[in-house]
Amino acid sequence: MTESARELAARLRADSRGLHDIATVDDPEIGERWYSPVYGPGNPVAPPIVATDSSDGRARGRVTVGKTHEGPPGLVHGGVVATLLDHVLARAVRAAGRGGLTATLTVTYRRPVPLGVPLMATAEMGTTDGRRTTATARLVAEDDPSTTLAEAEGLFIALRPERAADVFAPTGRSVAAWTTRT
Numbered sequence: 466m467t468e469s470a471r472e473l474a475a476r477l478r479a480d481s482r483g484l485h486d487i488a489t490v491d492d493p494e495i496g497e498r499w500y501s502p503v504y505g506p507g508n509p510v511a512p513p514i515v516a517t518d519s520s521d522g523r524a525r526g527r528v529t530v531g532k533t534h535e536g537p538p539g540l541v542h543g544g545v546v547a548t549l550l551d552h553v554l555a556r557a558v559r560a561a562g563r564g565g566l567t568a569t570l571t572v573t574y575r576r577p578v579p580l581g582v583p584l585m586a587t588a589e590m591g592t593t594d595g596r597r598t599t600a601t602a603r604l605v606a607e608d609d610p611s612t613t614l615a616e617a618e619g620l621f622i623a624l625r626p627e628r629a630a631d632v633f634a635p636t637g638r639s640v641a642a643w644t645t646r647t
């Protein structure tokens with residue numbers, strides 16, 4: 466049994482995607498990632514958050530967090546809360562046609578976030594200035610939307626095209642989602 470498992474693992478490793486390869490199911494132009502650790506349906510450690518967005522710079526995501534992401538007993542790990550908020554912030558910015566990487570992320574934890582409860586994260590784009598875009602986000606329990614569990618402010622900075630070409634060169638692909646766009 467152990468030998469069969471080892472043999473199978475070796476075969477799977479031989480077929481696995483290289484560290485810098487973009488999955489064939491991904492679209493690097495718009496930034497969709499099948500194996501995203503936040504929303505990727507193909508990633509076993511993704512909570513996963515199911516998010517939507519609109520071109521006016523808004524995003525929302527529904528998620529119920531389980532044991533894998535537990536921090537204090539019965540509660541969601543604070544880093545995971547930050548990750549969920551970062552995702553809707555980035556998604557709001559991207560939906561408005563503003564590429565960018567997270568430059569700063571400020572999270573305010575207002576209440577403990579329980580595991581196993583349907584949560585809703587919402588975000589909206591704020592100001593734009595050159596390659597910089599700000600956005601704000603909020604996390605609530607779906608059944609108590611007036612109580613803020615956590616909130617965040619993010620600053621996103623689009624990479625200059627030449628910098629993006631350099632950063633993403635190992636992928637061998639054109640990656641537009643995190644680059645300057647209008």
Ligand SMILES: CCCCCCCC(=O)SCCNC(=O)CCNC(=O)[C@H](O)C(C)(C)COP(=O)(O)OP(=O)(O)OC[C@H]1O[C@@H](n2cnc3c(N)ncnc32)[C@H](O)[C@@H]1OP(=O)(O)O
Nearest residue numbers: 496552555556559566567568569595597620622623624625
């Ligand atoms: C839906 C898809 C969801 C995907 C979500 C993904 C979210 C992520 O995880 S992104 C990954 C995490 N973030 C990163 O790795 C970013 C790492 N940092 C960097 O690459 C760079 O520092 C970066 C791109 C933010 C800025 O670098 P660079 O483009 O060289 O900036 P630079 O030219 O120095 O500055 C541009 C402007 O921004 C300002 N700025 C730069 N960094 C900051 C900062 N941290 N705070 C405030 N202002 C800043 C500068 O002052 C400058 O302003 P101005 O134009 O007025 O002079």
